[in-house]
Amino acid sequence: MVENFGPGAIDRMGFPWEKIQEINPRLIYASIKGFGPGPYDDCKVYENVAQCTGGAASTTGQIGGVPTVTGAQIGDSGTGLHLVAGVLAALFQREASGKGQRVTCAMQDSVLNLCRVKLRDQQRLTHGPLTEYPQYPNGEFGDAVPRAGNASGGGQPGWIVKCKGWETDPDAYIYVIAQAQAFSGLAEAIGRADWLDDPEWNTPRARLPKLDEMFEEIEKWTMTKDKMEAMGILNPLNVPCGPILSMGELAQEESLRQTGTVVEVDHPERGKYLTVGNPIKLSDSPAEVERSPLLGEHTEEILTDVVGLDPEGIARAREQGAI
Structure with missing residues (x-):
């Protein structure tokens, strides 16, 4: 189970981790939150907030300029990638233990991990100026790793x-x-x-x-x-x-089309459009990118094949407003 509701939402629904373990001890429960336990754990976080609180913005930008957020989604997508790694580790561990576990990733933590070189430089700064930074030797270093332009x-x-x-x-x-x-x-x-x-x-x-x-x-x-x-x-x-390379150039780059990194998808309502394919290439199981489903497109299929309802049961659910 994967969720990224606001802090405490699942618990308020009556399903704390302890209850989930009782229901299914093998279940892996994965959560993304803005912050880990601490003074900010009940705060709402979006991409740019994560970049600002995880150290990325303070170390990005022109020398003497304002903190700057990057166009890359290191808070949202970056945290998602960290969560995938955690889920895969939990799945592997379950093969040995037979038990599921709670996997949590905080956006602040994930951004900080991606900025770990800057945290390293923070330690180096206590021993003298950072000689590869453009502030050396004529500029000044403060108490924290500075913004260094490009x-x-x-x-x-x-x-x-x-x-x-x-x-x-x-x-x-x-x-x-x-x-x-x-x-x-x-x-x-x-x-x-x-x-x-x-x-x-x-x-x-x-x-x-x-x-x-x-x-x-x-x-x-x-x-x-x-x-x-x-x-x-x-x-x-x-x-x-x-x-x-601009986004326009990348969209037209033939090599990215050939590798499936940029794909064209045909949607019944939107028409044809470009999107990013799977950047991970597997030799024996290539990924095929398909369009997103329409609202309710697969409802009956799921109710039949997964839930096990027959046509009469589906009809009754519709009459009752459950569907």
């Missing part, structure tokens, strides 16, 4: 730079990471091979205080290429990079 984490400097056509195309950009292992190829590609013999540039430590200048030079080159052309040049050099 800087790459993990000690690998990265930034979004303009490409040809950026003046009229809001997505004419590419993300480039100046990974140490691929820096020589990157420097040569952008016409700055001189950096490779210059002690002011040829080590990661030497480049750290000059990341702004480095990406300005990279951007001078990318502005002469469209984003796909830039990727085509940098990718064979093992330079990590990725074009900024």
